[in-house]
Amino acid sequence: VFIVPHSHNDPGWIKTVEKYFLEQTQHILNNVVDALSVDPTKKFIWAEMSYLSMWWDGASPDRKQKLKTIVKNGQLEIVTGGWVMNDEANTHYFAMIDQLIEGMEWLKHTLGVTPRSGWAIDPFGHTPTMAYILKLMNFDNMLIQRVHYSVKKYLAKEKSLEFRWRQTWDQSSHTDMTCHMMPFYSYDVPHTCGPDPKICCQIARWQIQLSWKVPPVAITDSNVEVKAKTLLDQYRKKSKLFKSDTLLVILGDDFRYSAMKELSDQYTNYARIISYINSHPQLNAHMQFGTLSEYFDAMKNEIGGATNLPALSGDFFTYADREDHYWSGYYTSRPYHKMQERVLESHLRGAELLFALALPKVKWSQDGESFSRELYPLLVQARRNLGLFQHHDGITGTAKDHVVVDYGNKLMQSVMDSKKIMSFSAHILLSEMPSYDPKTTVLNFDEVFQGQNQPPQPTVIKLESEQRPVKVVLYNSLDYDRTGVVRLIVTSPSVVVMTENRNVIPSQTNPIWSDQVEPRTDRFELVFLSTVPAIGLAVYTMWEDNSVEDSTHATVHFINPPAGFGKRTRSKFQLDNGMLRAVTTVRDNMKTKLALDFAMYSSRQAKDKSGAYLFLPSGPAEPHTPDTYRPLVRIIRGPVMSSVHVLLPNVLHKVSLYTGTGAGTQSLGLHVTNDVDVRTGADNKELAMRLTSGISSGDKFFSDLNGFQIQPRTTYSKLPLQANFYPMPTMAFIQDDKSRLTLMTAQPLGAASLKSGELEVILDRRLMQDDNRGVGQGVKD
Ligand SMILES: [Zn+2]
Structure with a gap:
């Protein structure tokens, strides 16, 4: 039995990362460093390098040396070693790797160690992308915790909570990663010694959990036998869920051990139990403090290597911790x-x-x-x-x-x-x-921020005559040439745009709206086709010229009810209330039904309601507006692009099409922008955009994991609606033999395909209450 003490430190949650550090984490690290350096039998693990680097910056030379010693001699194991313990649903693999590098680089430079075992006890569901990244970073093992309770139950029955996590696209064993899934509800003490929280909680000094009504007691000579045997019984029950007799028992909780007494009491209590068990061979058990890698090494040694573990493929979304409480709300929150x-x-x-x-x-x-x-x-x-x-x-x-x-x-x-x-x-x-020269501004930025929660304001480019042209520098950071439409805000509707080779290129000016129907007369949106070389810069010159052809000015129509739209474009629309109803691909003249609508979910009325984590809808979504609703629709047409704007309650819905092949990959799809504001009229509601197509996708759809790989999904009608939502970090699609409909997104959101041919995405959510997972508030920003 390996007792692995830990403390879970969130870099920001109820308090900011700085406040947590000042009030709790620095003391926790001080205590751990001091306690371990006086007793070589004590062990600990630490995961968040954001905190450890803050601690290092303020630590005394003496404590720094102590830390180095206990890390070097294996008493303190750094697990994962990332800057944070990253979320696994909404994250993009670029940022996952970035945060791992940031932490591990600090670790290598400062303490000269490289972690071997991953530790993810709190992310709300788990991705195989993490297993793959850790594998490529030379990790030997990883541990996960928040997995649907039914999946845990099944794997426990099969003794398969420890497995080789295999990528779905790599059936060879080359990228297999040894993974331990914790069997119970939580990583806290009541749920880590064995199946009975009422017994487990008695051994933690801080765990005065009213729900179990059994306060912890100090371990003394008079009670050590009873306590050790009770605990051992829990260990035996827990170990039956695994193939090996080597058992992992973690010991800690959120921000534990900020008081030295708590830490020393905990070590002392366990040291007495350890001593009792180890000195009674008839109990047939051996117990010690250990680190995560020590556990894994012993476990693998016992079973004859990780190759004797079963292989498992796929991901662990969508997480549910009890009842029908599926954590699919956080795919969209904020x-x-x-x-x-x-x-x-x-x-x-x-x-x-x-x-x-x-x-x-x-x-x-x-x-x-x-x-x-x-x-x-x-x-x-x-x-x-x-x-x-x-x-x-x-x-x-x-x-x-x-x-x-x-x-x-x-x-x-x-x-x-x-x-x-x-x-x-x-x-x-x-x-x-x-x-x-940092004091001179040589190039102005394209946009300026006003606040952390407001879209940036584009810089307005003041245009003058050809004698005083304005130069604009475009930058392509991709490793291939990029062709696309650039948008700038200018002060004149009549513009000449010229390349570095002095070629005048096609451009278009669109109105900027001062209210629903009134265009501004002092600023305009300039759009033009540009090509920028791979990892390169391109300079465009532009000036005002009132003799440019009127055809560069977009034409504007207001319709209600609207008429047909879009003769020049690759696709064709039919309009009903301004909303998309069908698409014709020009290449093969195939017309496909494709309706776009908005719908609202309401939170259920029962005791448990939706919150930052949970999605608990009262039932299927209702149409956002009645059929009879006639929104104002703006149609803007020009030689470079055309757009439809639909002014709906809570959302300004814009669809754009780019002309011909000149816009590169932008010409291949419809561009949908939704400016969403749910602050009024949407309390306890969630706004969804739903695409309804004629594609016979059945109960199957596909969504990405971390922008890195595609995971097939099956919609189960027997499961609650919220169970069928999945993270969509970058894309989702449905398909049949003839067609595929792909939705790509600028930000992670929750997505589902609840019926054949449908694909929907939650755009925003406004929830007036807490959902009892610790944050203690709703989502109302
Ligand atoms: Zn956490």
Whole structure:
């Protein structure tokens, strides 16, 4: 029996990461370091490098040395070693890897160790992408906990809670990862010693759980026999669920051991039990403090290696912890911040590349040193802010409001910093005499943020005559040439756009709306086709010219009821209340039924209602607006693109089509933008966008895992509606023999295919109450 003490420290949840550190985590780490360095039999594991690096920065030289010693001699094992314990549903693999690198790089530089075992006790469902990434990072083992209770029950019956996690696309065993799934409800003490929480809770000093009404007691000479035997009985029952007799018993909970007494009491109690059991051979058990890897090594040794474990493929979504409480709400909670996270990912990568290209050019100039010294720390901070948000209460949208604001400010700051780095780097790359002067703005940004929860405002480009042209620099951070439509806000509707080779290219100006029907006269949206080379910059020149052809000005129609639309485009619409009803692909002239509608789910009226984590709908969604509702519809047509805007309650729905093949991959699909605001008239409601097609998809659909792989899904009508929702980090699709309908998304959201031919996605949710999973509030931002 391996007793593995741990403390689960969320980098932000009820408190911000900084406040947790000041009030709890720094004391926990101080206590652990002090306790372990005086007794070599004591062990501990630690997972979050965000906290450990904060602690390191403020620790005394003596404590730093102690930490190094207990890590080096194996008493303190660093598990996973990521910046945080990342969410596994909403995260993109780029950011998962980024946060792992950030933590492990710190660890390697500071303590000189590389972790071997993964530790994910709190993420709300688990992805095989994590197993794959850890495998490629040379990990030997991983542990997971939050898995649907029925799946746990089944695997326990089969003695298959320990398995080789196999990628669905790799039937060879090359990417198999040894995985331990914890068998019970939680990672806290009542649920980790064995099947009976009433017995397990008695051994934890802090665990005065009223629900079990059995307060813990100190272990003394007079009660040690009874306590040890009772506990051993739980261990025996637990070990029956596994193939091996080696047993893992973890010992801790959220933010435990901030008081030294708690930690020393806990160690002392267990030391007495350990001593009793080990000195009574007739009990036929051996017990010790251990680390996670020590457990895995012993377990694998006993069964003759991990190859003797069964192989298992697939993911562990959607998680339910009891009854019909499926955790499918957090796939959508706080969608604005989920989107901002994707924006930071792309900006960070763009900034890293451009900085790396600019650095050699400026390095030997007199400004080279300050370019690196001032901008590189901003890159590091951006990686850490992105890493922090991957935490299972960050991107999940399950933290308290003030913590969400803190995450939001960190994301926004790093997006702005990344823009700054790109701006200075681009300037250096475009200059013949490279220089860096942080005080002068050489290139303005394309957009400016007003607040952490508001869409950025695009910069308005003031156009003048050909004698005073404006230059715009476009940057493509992808490793292939990119062709697409660029949108800018300008002060004139009559614009000439010219490439570096002095070719005038097709462009179009669209209205910007001052209210529902009135276009502004002082600013316009300029759209034009651009091609930017792989990891390259392109400079476009533009000016105002009132003699340009009127055909570059988009035409606008208001319809209600609307008429047909879209002669130039690759696809055709039929309109009913402005909503999409069919698509014709021009290439083969195939007309397909494809209706787009909005629907509202209501939270159920029962005691348990939807919240940040849970989706508990009262029943199927109702149409968002009645059939008779006639929204204002704007139709904007031009040579480059055409759009339909539908002004519905809670959502401004825009669909755009790009003309011909000039827009590259943008020409291949419909572009849907929904500006959603559920702050009024949507209390305890969730807004869904539903696509209804003629595709015979049956009960099957597909959604991605972490933007890395596709997972087939089956919709089960016997399961509650909320069980059939899955994370959609980047895409979902349905298909039959003839067609495939793919929905790609700018941010992670929850998606489902509840009926054959349907695909739906939850856009936003407003929930007025807590759902009893700890955050203690609703989702009302
Ligand atoms: Zn947690």
